[in-house]
Amino acid sequence: MLGFQLTSAHAPVAHKAAPAGAVPNGVHKRTKVRSKSKKRDKDRAVKFIAETQDAMIQTGPTYKLPGAEKYIKSRMDLPIYQARVKLLLEISKAPTVIVVGETGSGKTTQLSQYIRDAGMDKGKMIACTQPRRVAAVSVANRVALETGCKIGSKVGYTVRFDDTTSRDTALKYMTDGMLLREAISDPKLSRYSVILLDEAHERTLMTDILFGVIKGVQKLRPELKVIIMSATLDAAKFSTYFDDCPVLYVQGRQYPVEILYTIEPQQDYVDSVFVTVLQIHQDEKPGDILVFLTGQEDIENVGALLQDASEKLDPKFGKLVVRPIFAALPPEQQMKVFEPVPKGSRKVVLATNIAETSITINGIRYVVDTGLVKAKTFNPNLSVESLMAQPVSQAQARQRTGRAGREAPGVCYRLFSEDLFRTLDSTTTPEIVRCNLASAVLNMKAMGVDDIIHFDFLDKPTTESLRAALMLIFSLGALDASGKLTTLGRRMARFPIEPQLAKTLISAERLGCVEEILTIVSMLSAPSIFFIPFNKREEVDLSVMKEFASLYGDHLTYLNVYKAYRQNKGNKTWCKDHFINMKSMKTVLDTRGQLAELCRKSNIEIRSSSDTDNIRKALVSGFFYNIAVLQDDGTYHPVSNRTEVALHPQSVLKGQKPKYVLYHELVKTKRYYLRVATVIEPEWAAEAAPTYFARTIT
Numbered sequence: 001m002l003g004f005q006l007t008s009a010h011a012p013v014a015h016k017a018a019p020a021g022a023v024p025n026g027v028h029k030r031t032k033v034r035s036k037s038k039k040r041d042k043d044r045a046v047k048f049i050a051e052t053q054d055a056m057i058q059t060g061p062t063y064k065l066p067g068a069e070k071y072i073k074s075r076m077d078l079p080i081y082q083a084r085v086k087l088l089l090e091i092s093k094a095p096t097v098i099v100v101g102e103t104g105s106g107k108t109t110q111l112s113q114y115i116r117d118a119g120m121d122k123g124k125m126i127a128c129t130q131p132r133r134v135a136a137v138s139v140a141n142r143v144a145l146e147t148g149c150k151i152g153s154k155v156g157y158t159v160r161f162d163d164t165t166s167r168d169t170a171l172k173y174m175t176d177g178m179l180l181r182e183a184i185s186d187p188k189l190s191r192y193s194v195i196l197l198d199e200a201h202e203r204t205l206m207t208d209i210l211f212g213v214i215k216g217v218q219k220l221r222p223e224l225k226v227i228i229m230s231a232t233l234d235a236a237k238f239s240t241y242f243d244d245c246p247v248l249y250v251q252g253r254q255y256p257v258e259i260l261y262t263i264e265p266q267q268d269y270v271d272s273v274f275v276t277v278l279q280i281h282q283d284e285k286p287g288d289i290l291v292f293l294t295g296q297e298d299i300e301n302v303g304a305l306l307q308d309a310s311e312k313l314d315p316k317f318g319k320l321v322v323r324p325i326f327a328a329l330p331p332e333q334q335m336k337v338f339e340p341v342p343k344g345s346r347k348v349v350l351a352t353n354i355a356e357t358s359i360t361i362n363g364i365r366y367v368v369d370t371g372l373v374k375a376k377t378f379n380p381n382l383s384v385e386s387l388m389a390q391p392v393s394q395a396q397a398r399q400r401t402g403r404a405g406r407e408a409p410g411v412c413y414r415l416f417s418e419d420l421f422r423t424l425d426s427t428t429t430p431e432i433v434r435c436n437l438a439s440a441v442l443n444m445k446a447m448g449v450d451d452i453i454h455f456d457f458l459d460k461p462t463t464e465s466l467r468a469a470l471m472l473i474f475s476l477g478a479l480d481a482s483g484k485l486t487t488l489g490r491r492m493a494r495f496p497i498e499p500q501l502a503k504t505l506i507s508a509e510r511l512g513c514v515e516e517i518l519t520i521v522s523m524l525s526a527p528s529i530f531f532i533p534f535n536k537r538e539e540v541d542l543s544v545m546k547e548f549a550s551l552y553g554d555h556l557t558y559l560n561v562y563k564a565y566r567q568n569k570g571n572k573t574w575c576k577d578h579f580i581n582m583k584s585m586k587t588v589l590d591t592r593g594q595l596a597e598l599c600r601k602s603n604i605e606i607r608s609s610s611d612t613d614n615i616r617k618a619l620v621s622g623f624f625y626n627i628a629v630l631q632d633d634g635t636y637h638p639v640s641n642r643t644e645v646a647l648h649p650q651s652v653l654k655g656q657k658p659k660y661v662l663y664h665e666l667v668k669t670k671r672y673y674l675r676v677a678t679v680i681e682p683e684w685a686a687e688a689a690p691t692y693f694a695r696t697i698t
């Protein structure tokens, strides 16, 4: 059992207190708007307020379409509603503003609608970027409901491999990565009059690059409105970066949240979560529970345990309804977290850090925080990027805690000790300084940013990681000796996939195996193809994998899985018997379709080859950096560095131990593992990668 200790704090979440100098209507203004002509501003403001008040105060937001009325009340109840006129006024005056408001205040769903309703979109599109796909999809769906339209008409979303926008779309929710891709073909982003960069506090790689790109676009198009939205108060840095632009604070509501720490550190957080949730369910007042876990695997494990326990519970406690949410979950299932559960039962939302700020679920009174998050770290010297569970920052822990106090006082159960909390970093490190930049650098080059090292970054990545990225794309043949994008590089940048995968796909044309590589690339881009319940690992390893296993390794095994899946027409029972994750396979089909379409547009001929040598050669052309050689002591050494690594326990090659293997990625868990490996011939590497050593360029 867990022992919980009340902190001395017992405190409401202190950082939520409203900043001083509140002005009416819920907006706090901290930075003065710098204006050239006060008089002109004032006149404009008076006129603007009059118009806006006409449009919005008297009639409320415009609810023209049937179906939208039922959301009027909940929209008007949001904290941001009180602030709308002032917000619009400030936005009308300055080219860039920063809007800070705590999660759930209505920034993402409302502000873009206010802007459109006030006619500030001037007939062009409004874009609102999200770091996460799930958030873009769920928010767009919500806004479509509130507007009374079908998703894909007035309101749409664009995420990688899934675009629901149409000619009618006026309001577009999209991932930050997709807007960056659009900047490649349209460097002035001329389809947009307003761009909202949301969740700026998360400081994802793509959002960080967008800051610089959009700042550049504004120089060319001063009329472009940019709104930076953030859930944390430290907006000064953004303001300085955007020429001291105004920062507007939306006053939120926050009830006190009691924080409980565990007395002892926890050994097994899956078990701790399980116990804590049951404790809450049996002992605490009604109210839903939100649990922060690290990823799909944990979520499924905890979900299965809780489901099982719920069925055995004494009926007097009511049912526990488990609702997962993570990036790989299909949209219709994601939407289920927002649905109310039957009276008498209690909802448990099992989430990744997606629920930290990017989505808000009503009804949450209890938060269970494992204190962990899956985050990327990149070692440019070893060229290793790993996605690993690691401790959150104090800022993240506070943000998670706050989720329990949106509608009423709540409780947050931290599954770690108070001493540990004190050792956490105070804020989260921006992704740009801790991840692999190859893809980002290729995109920037394709946008015409020639001098990457001197790009106007909000936080500059280390020179080593920029160099490592430039070196990699240069070796792939995407850059010439002067650092300019080559024809090959331009073709590679058209594909929204890692540069190595794009190179593989393009090389496959010459080798006549684009069909096969399309499949392999799509399988690699999808989350966990196998859904293996944690108590069945051994059984699956022994039996099922054999059916698909290829002597050549995991890439070709993936190809076999896909072929078998197609032969069985994606049959549900077949998938279940073979532990195939149907959801992931659906994603594979979508991805494959879209990549094939891009191949056609790029005039890449899609042919099929049964020659496994060709398929493996194509892989080598993209992944020659990722070759490892077997050592006498039975370990492997990657050729690009001298780390000791091993084949992943789930690799079909692990019993075979071939001399030379190509791997998709190095992952670090307890040690370094080569994940998804294939046997290769060493001379293919020399043939494929003349630029790895010499400066010969296409």
Ligand code: CDP
Pocket (backbone or CB within 6 Å): 078, 101, 102, 103, 104, 105, 106, 107, 108, 109, 110, 138, 139, 141, 142, 338, 357, 358, 359, 360, 361, 362
């Ligand atoms: O962006 P911010 O965190 O300030 O708030 P928001 O995402 O606009 O959410 C405002 C309200 O809309 C919250 O009360 C959410 O519960 C609700 N919402 C929803 O019901 N379904 C969604 N898919 C998204 C938001």
Ligand code: MG
Pocket (backbone or CB within 6 Å): 104, 107, 108, 109, 198, 199, 357, 358, 359
């Ligand atoms: Mg938001």
